[in-house]
Amino acid sequence: MAIIASSSSSHPTSPTLSELKQLKNRIIGTPSAKHRLAKDHAMMRMLVETTMDVMAADDVRTEAAQILGSLASLGGHTADATVLAALIEEDALRCCLSALSTTITTQVKLRVALARALSGISGDLAELVGPPQWGFGTLEAQSLTGAAVQTLEWFFGSEAMDIWIPMLSGVEAGVVAGMIGNVVRTQPVRERLCAWRNAGEREKKERRGWEATRPSASSGHVLRILLELTGRKETLGNALFALAALAKDNPAVANELPLQDIVNHAKSCVGEIQLSACLCATYILRTSSSPSPAVDAILSVLMAIIVNGTTHSAKAAFILSQLLTDSPVYAQLAFDRGALRILLTTLRRLTPPCTSLPPLPPLNPPTSALFAGPEWESWLEHDLDQPKADIRLREATLLSLASISLFSNDIRRALAEDEDETQSIDSNDTSQLHSSPSSSHQSQSSLSLILAALLSPHTSLRCAACHVVRALTRSVAVIRTNFVDSGLGWIVFAAFMGWPQARPRTALGTSGSEEEDIRVVASALRAVCNAAG
Template structure:
């Protein structure tokens, strides 16, 4: 596409031609010279060429509209705009608007900045409504652009416009915040920002030891900061579009942000002031569906962030019910976008909240989502489904499956209902191979959730072929990494000892694929690759152990036990623990590792400052204690092992002390004469203290793990019971201790 002359008329014609026309947007994006000219028009429009007076102003406005129209056009269009420095051009245009300039300037430039910024944020992620795929180069360019947008000087340009007398301008800036803010650093940049006058006031008022929001009701940082306060004001306006935009912005700033969420949930010292959260909840009953949904998402993020700030599992159940009611209503809407937003709002509300998952199940929400996703998913593949399916339907399927996976993660009753009563497995099955990456990802997450139930694995996932299909998704070499990761999570569950799919997966190339993914170097992938191997080795026979270690190798496993990443260390010791789970396994360990390497590995684990690592190392050592007397001698030939055992027994949590105590028992049962070595390092004395522990205080209130709760638990009782068992053994053998 070539546009030789830029005038108001040609720009209007161009704007109308590209709206809703992806091919026209692509053609325009490929004309880089024109894109640069178009961006230049925002601040340096060409001469009027005889048009009516003031047409240069009109050109600037129309250029902003055209750029807005192509921002969401395609990867090529967005890349062209970034390389033409369109983001900087919009900021320059906004910063140079004069009082006598046309009133349409600010709304047009603010809208253009908002649309372009949102397109950039969608590339950077994390996604708000479904997964998309972008090139690495565009992601890098977009990340740099988004970081620039959040720099202080840029914030000074557009954030004051929240208080603009132009409603259109305020809406655009609120929408920008709601869509472009995706991470903690960006939230902090927005909430910490203050206008120049307030910045000066804050500097003058600080005395170092005071919290301004506590001692001064007019402090700039009160109620979440200047931006949040102004959004609360906008939220109370009668304009529905303004309410929706303000609610979306507050939601973005409150998400995973306990200080802001806490400020929004508490009452103000001013009796006449509203409690923001209460007002948000009142808007869930608005006559406008878009406002209801925005209020529900806003309330969700406030409730979840405030709960994490107050106490785990303390989400306000009554307030959450308001959101669930909106979701149930919107799932019956005829507008796909409303149903998509309802599913994602539910996802944000119930993620990792077992009680809320049960609540939505009890209120029939899962039934509604199941009926919805089945109604839009044909079980027989065909060209119509693969090629002609509307994007809105694809996005709705992804959203529904995402919600189903989240709701079903914890409760076995819910999993069985999905598999047996709601008969969703055929829908999940066909979605695993859908052409859309988001649908495949969501379906894989559903399999991951369902595969946490033993009965579902043994029957439904096996009989329907879903387990084998997700394994093929996992093995696919050119699959999207996000889908591969989700499929890996499902495979981790499907290789447990109770799964009939375990030997099939091994035969079909499980181990080479796991090692291939481990070599990618991504930390999350490495952790879950090792998690899969740990489950694969659980209660396994020696042939499978040998096959697994032929792929993983002993040198690599030893290296992983000292990896800088704590979660990697934990999984490595879990693998060692499962290998040594029976006598042949213990023999395999001693056969494969030198005495020095084995002792060093044990000491490294027991001496770790991280409880999770120490616990797994303790279980590994406990399993080794079941070996032969010659193998048990390893522990006594390295005094540091005994010293480390004593430290763990005294300082660690009960979950770690129990296997250490069990280890001591096995060693003494095999050779009571070893009592002197135990006595010399203080283990026998500590065993007596464990038997004498009170109901409220743990054995040792100090040491490496002194931050754990000193509360009498079932594990404490088990550890004390084990200690008494050891002492009784010594008494029966006539041993003085």
């Protein structure tokens, strides 16, 4: 009997291996199929129970675990909240960990599948609770936040950690290291992981507690194991990713990590290893009170990844933004190395050309009539149809522009007055920048790129654009000329006020009618305060 994911009927018998394989093939990469399966509560319950059933065959349990892992591979779709709600309702995270605790080391495929499901589900919960790992975040479901917080609190409790941390020494080591990189978002969680001790270490501490001193970060079990995993090719990328999560805003860990070795890993030919090493090095560099020459190598790697236009480019731009944030020295160095030109060229390639705004009366806010007409509707539809990967890269590029221009008048002036310097970059660097099908040959000034993001139906782009405007408005000269003349001033103020008429909308009214996101309002407020000051 074939399994129908959308069926709401009960399933009295356990599914067969072939049925589970059919179901897995049906939902992989198909958000609508995942949504239908998530609404089938009986099937969701059976999948969870099958993973825990010690009497079931290992291959059946493995297939069920892989389906749960596939469900947890959320990608910013509208159905994500429904899928995550089903996983929370069935307590899938606790069940996967319980199933892992009853397996033995020889059940390799089952343990790896369960570990991947555990990693995916916990990562989704962490993304929901926040803070987001990359930029604006992709998951919003406020009604689920309370349950997600409780589940993660249990997951980082001693009972749960005593099960999954020792797996860093097993066949699942790479998966568990990647999970740490995805799930660890806050300082209390970092401290718990760094303080965790195995049974032998605890016994020694209890036996000689009166002599004990506070252990350093380097003596922590998790940190020691992760450093060992960087010596294995198959676990290197995930181990560096986990070390980055532990080192963020955490000098006690960052000071114990071998920066030069990590910089050397950033020169790897493998994209994932490059990104993990750059992220780890960034957090180490940011905890240091003095600039390090290692930043030059990291900047070179990040800018090369952005220029190449690969699937890793967005994350590289996000990392670049974090490296430059609140660091005048690193921002100036990046500018001297040509980062501003690379970022603007990337943004031009991705941004649909935006219609120029007519001069706006100084005392009259923009109205919906300003955005009427086929040109605006065509632009909006083009923007709505952009791939999610392009939207993420636009967001990351805008955030990097905000970070690089925040402290220097010279950099702000170069950004505000840039018309189109695409041709000034070496042809070897731009050969891939212009290969995108969405690339436009129409010249666009930097301010028109920012304006297009402010008017975009994508919330993340509006928020990132407000950060750029906030940086630009720290310059009086920019406020008096470019800021007012381009119409940016009114559009940012409209975002702060939450005026829906200050954005274009399609003939069906699918954009511009919703209430503005509070994060966009907060970012716009900072820009307005700079302009008013």
